[in-house]
Amino acid sequence: MNEELILQHGLTLDEFQVIRKYLNRDLSIEELGIFSAMWNEHCCYKTSKKWLKKLPTDNEIVIQGPGENAGVIDLQDNDGIAFKIESHNHPSYIEPFNGSATGVGGILRDIFTMGARPIATLDSIRFGLIETEKTKYLLNGVVHGIGHYGNCIGIPNIGGECEFESTYDFNNLVNAMAVGHVQKDKIFYSKPKSIGGLIVYIGSKTGKDGIHGASMASDVFSEEDEDEKRPSVQVGDPFMEKLLMEGCLELMSSGLIESMQDMGAAGITSSSVEMASKGNVGVYINLDKVPLRQPLSAYEILLSESQERMLAVIDKKNNHKVKEILQKWQIDYEVIGEITDTKRVVFESNNKKVVDLPVEIIVDDAPEYDREFYIPRKRKNKDFDFSKIKLEDMIINLLTNLNYLDKSWVFDQYDSTVMGDTIREPGQSSGIVKIHGTQKVIGASTDCNPLYIRINPYEGMKYTVAESYRNLIACNINPLAITNNLNFASPLDPNIMGELVLSIHGLKTAAVKFNTPIVSGNVSLYNQTNEIPIKPTPVIGMVGSNMDLNKINTNKFCEIGNKILILGKQLTKNCSPYLLQDQKIAFNICEFNDLEVLDLDFEKKIANCVLELSDLKCIMSCNDISRGGIFSALLKMQYKDMGFRVKVPDPIDLFCEYKAGYVIEIRSKDFEEVTSFLTKKGAEYLEIGEIIKEGIEINSKKFDYFDIMNKYRNDFEKIIS
Template sequence: MLPEQDLKIITQKMGREPNLVEQGCFINLWSEHCSYRSSAPLLRTFTTSGNNVIIGPGDDAAIVRFDDERVIAIGMESHNHPSYVDPYNGAATGVGGIVRDIVSMGARPIALMDPLYFGTLDIPKNLYLFEHIIEGIAGYGNCIGVPVVRGEAFFDESYSGNPLVNVVCIGLANKDNVVTADAKEAGNKLVLVGAATGRDGLGGASFASRDLSHDAEASERPSIQIGDPYTEKLLIEATLECINKGYVAACRDLGAAGLAGASSEMGSKGDLGIYIIADNVIQRESNMTPYEILIAESQERMLMEVKPENVDRVLEIADKYDLNSSVIGEITSDEKYKVEFEGKVVADIPIKLLTEGAPTFERPAQKPEIRDEGDRPEIPEDLKKIILEIVSSHTMASKQWIYRQYDHEVQIRTLVKPGDDASVLNIGEKGLVLSCGCNPIHTLLDPYRGGLGTVVENAMNIAVKGAKGLAIVDCLNFGNPEKPEIYWQFKQAILGLGDAARMLSIPVVGGNVSLYNQSEEYNTSVAPTPSIGIVGITENVDSLPGSGFNAPGDSIILIGETADEMGGCEYYRLLDIKDRGRVPSVPENINDIIEGIIEIVQKDSISSSHDISSGGLAVALCEMCSHMGASIELDNINQAIRLDEILFSESHGRAIVTSSRPETVTEILESKGIPCTIIGTVGGDCLNIMHKNTTIRLALDEITDARNSLTKLMTQ
């Protein structure tokens, strides 16, 4: 049912009360998921334009310039609530939806990333969700031939009952083949191509704007879409063929709010109207009502605006790929959204009222009491044991069990595979560098700094591969915004993201908001999770540094400053004191740090590089010891802090690089005022860490065994 206030506004604007079909359209299109009612005012604070931005937020995906002839399409979406109710299909259709967003712009999808957030795996339900969500992503992505090249998996009790499934898709197109969702001309026909329409996914948009109750699996199952990747693959090829041949004037994927959403938004964006003949929609089930036809979110469907003379050509291409297709209406000049069913008009709505009329507002925001950062814990006697326990935590452990299920080499572009700081795709003579994710615990303790750190951390991930950020997309996952403390988190995180993006001159070109992520079943609300995807370009793909130690005798150089910034760190999570400490700040010279790292990578002066982030220096060193050890001396690192803080601080703007020409590296960095210290030498069969009178010795097989904890759990 429409909220009373919404019904009052709509009735006043229309001069009458909307009928049930019209109410269904408003319920979905005026939902938080579609209209961003309480988030739009905050999202407007982002800088969304730049020299390389061709199409920013508002379409199915953003378009940014790659070179003189080609463009990159990028989008990010969530499928959180569906993935709890039906983890396999929820995750699979999340992949399918974001891929179609890319295709609808005229771009061929070339890569996927999947930042994922789960409850702890000691709870059987969380383990079940984890396993089947991964299967859903793999099952769909592998079948359609789009590689999953990067991701993250973060585990925390706050995600019990509400896992987060975020997906980024990147596409490649010729700049002349880009299409948008803006309707172009009255009289053009609307052609629906793809799978038949069924009752699956009914009310998915409004469902995504509610919290999950304990009986959600049964009560909300009709809201879950069922995907067919084989049809999706055919739809990709058919759509791109139609676009490349110039038959498509505008295109829109059928996602949230189904046909009602795609068609009304297409007309509205072009300042035109839409007339739909619902009977012409090819249906999978009998006796469907116009409400069901309009709102169903059945998958693998694409809406195209086609000139009358090109309609038969589009229908022929659809038939060639064995896809359903039909002319379901046309573009009109009256700025009305009209729907006919069985010869009667069942909906007649001012189109701008439907697509843009939902009132937007900022909710009350309440800053919590100032957090007591608490006292520092006693230094554990056995730091080796602590290091291995952190490395073996599921958040820190190798994600090999996950990404080995993905075909990450299909399309043969993947130069740097999953498991690294960033993935690199070979496109001509350049490399497209990709990273994603965030640190939700940083954001939980300090939403603004968490937002800042999210952008900086991902920018560092691509910098160690020689790339500067080109564009950012986001997926803002939060709890119930009607709670003032949650809305305050949401607002502060957005401000942090925006400020960091401006600091680094990287535009935020698109994204998604997912609110009401909480569970009655487990009495949880997710940690604030402002996950992002970032793309950058590196000019040098011939000598990309590895992420592990690989050259005996190379000097190991620590870049950046280590501070007592332990708030939200993995070390404190292990000690069960994650609410203590100061959340990492962003160095004032972060631009210089990133530019310095990019320069030493592009000048081919290093053999390996690795960003320091979650887990701190200790975890970064362990991750670099995949094939070779090292001897580390930490006496020259910040004399004002303790050894455990040197090892586990998660201060931003730091990286480890190795080089046979350390003087060249340090000279470049020091000329830019970037702190750098030689801390050791590559070689040996163990990781030796020395600090004053303390020596920590970690054998390579001990590190490997610890890092394989997740794989061992899932294969036992």
């Protein structure tokens, strides 16, 4: 086989030799295609596996950890929660609308493949600076795509994050998360149960879209590639997915199928190989039986990533009933093969075996690399000059920065109330939905602090996990588990590899401390275009619960006259990265001081105080303190005609970031009870002011409330239009 062909398939010559030696024969082009699909980063985690193994993935509430289509946790009674986050970065850069739409479609299939009904989606999207030529086009396309798919299928979008930063100029990030509800005794796995079971193809016909998508997702980009790679982006049909979801859920609740696997990345190849591997069995598939949209070669069928397709295993005797249900939902259905005892993957086309490989070589012998990595150098301490900085300018800097403005423009394009169970919509610290027919609620948040992680990947990752944690705590949601989406540049650069290794270590430390295991996830590497690497962006999706929906906190001010208290510990001005960056004090990444060590026990202590005070109904509203400090938190809490009057020793303190930082609103009559509770717990607090009508006052200086609120609420749309 010629070298060029091998390299085109994304395999190294060494990797090819391993295969060649094992098989002791030449490969068919179809087999080469299979290795191309299964041995890339996206499918086999060859770079990250060694480090991912170190993550905590289990505790008393984990029903299913990583390795299935989605992780599942126990929510008492017969309720389980399935959730996962996944990236669609490269497709969304090449074709923002379809790239992001199919990202949502893919993650939803991962959820209902487990037998769970999706109940919420979230997203984490990052773009370059708005001044960059393509950013507006990408932003519009991505938001439209996410909305189009989720709105049509009818799953509420309950939250997310949207950041603009120059490292994403030519490599935007689109991570989509989905959460589903499953009855614990009705969880479906990809492992087939019996030899001789029929393999059935369910869903859309196969076309040419997405051929080589998974290997594209594992490649470095250059600007010229863009047009050439566009055919590798899948096209989504949310209506088809809605039918597929209802059809599959009906099949599962009727007990008609044994196992199910979504045809996502690497299509029929990946789903059938996974099935065989999980069950320690073999699969035989006749490719001539696959429903096609257009004439395709065996090679193309194997690698197509056409959307809205599932592979299921059923008992022969149920064939007729399965067909009947799928006909009702107008879904294509075909028996295409069966489970064998050969432990081989066999694909036949035109009466010829085009693929005949042992499962072992594809899955178990997949490469695993221990790549070289560097640990970042220790940073020098530097004192910054804050003497020239004025409060007015600090406020203007925030109100002219997209990252601080109200993002309704984004989430108003999403349906966040469909299904009728939404309790907190996007724009609050975490999204919250009720488990249908119960009093239980699920809260979720997606977060990442790329700047922190670039400064110090280990500590920075702890801060990122802590931010998700605080977002849930602020709503009185008890954090339970994590899904992660590790977006990094090329791991072939030992500096980038170092960021990957250390941030996974930071994730581990925080997850162990918070008892929030990682139950699912995704890795997206090679996020760099024209050799500009993105900042390390390991996004966290954290899920938590409260068994009583009446105990949930709001993030919005409740009543004029109530007091405002601050919990937590402020980062010093010199070590508050977003303050330095966004107030234009530090410009270059080399200038920043190292992060202060984040004491996770302290995080837990303060969090427990917030949870206890919330249960005592002493907290009227609460928000966490993150980028933009107390000031930004207060802007987010603004509601109706309410504003705030605060007094602090130094106004710059209002813009610093925090450890375990929370703004809480309490009634004057509860002040004694709250403060003595906090003192008893050894939690420091700061009383900074009160809620007033239509005003913003800082250290007796009055600001134009309407002007600030108007800018905060409306300028996002003005800037991006």
